[in-house]
Amino acid sequence: MHDLSKYSLAQLRALEVQVIDELKTQHFLGISKAREQILHIARNAGLSEKQLRAIKVGNAPKKGNVQVKYRNPEDPTQQWSGRGRQPAWVKAWVASGKSLEDAKA
Numbered sequence: 001m002h003d004l005s006k007y008s009l010a011q012l013r014a015l016e017v018q019v020i021d022e023l024k025t026q027h028f029l030g031i032s033k034a035r036e037q038i039l040h041i042a043r044n045a046g047l048s049e050k051q052l053r054a055i056k057v058g059n060a061p062k063k064g065n066v067q068v069k070y071r072n073p074e075d076p077t078q079q080w081s082g083r084g085r086q087p088a089w090v091k092a093w094v095a096s097g098k099s100l101e102d103a104k105a
Contacts, residue, residue, distance in 0.1 A: 071105040079105065 004012065042052045069082035070090065078089045086094075093103060 068105045070100065070103045073103060 004015075007015065028055055039049055039052070042049070066081040066083060068079040070080045072078035072089045072093070074091070080085065080087050090100070090103070094100060
């Protein structure tokens with residue numbers, strides 16, 4: 001490795017540009033090489049590139065809807081699963097001194 005502390009800021013920035021360019025080049029070369037290997041394996045298995053592209057990969061099973069855990073007692077249309085960020089009504093509910101347990105669905 002090189003001692004980078006001897007380089008000026010301008011030299012380091014120029015080096016950064018070169019490194020980023022080389023990273024992109026190496027990345028795409030790796031992808032290209034992997035693609036060629038996949039095609040080689042497919043050809044050996046008797047598949048053409050067109051047949052390989054036609055193969056459909058199964059989709060992951062859809063995740064079901066999460067059940068509502070909390071519902072605003074003052075407005076039942078406002079609900080929250082308990083996941084993710086708290087909606088404004090939950091924040092206001094808790095800020096007013098009420099327990100979140102009181103809003104359980």
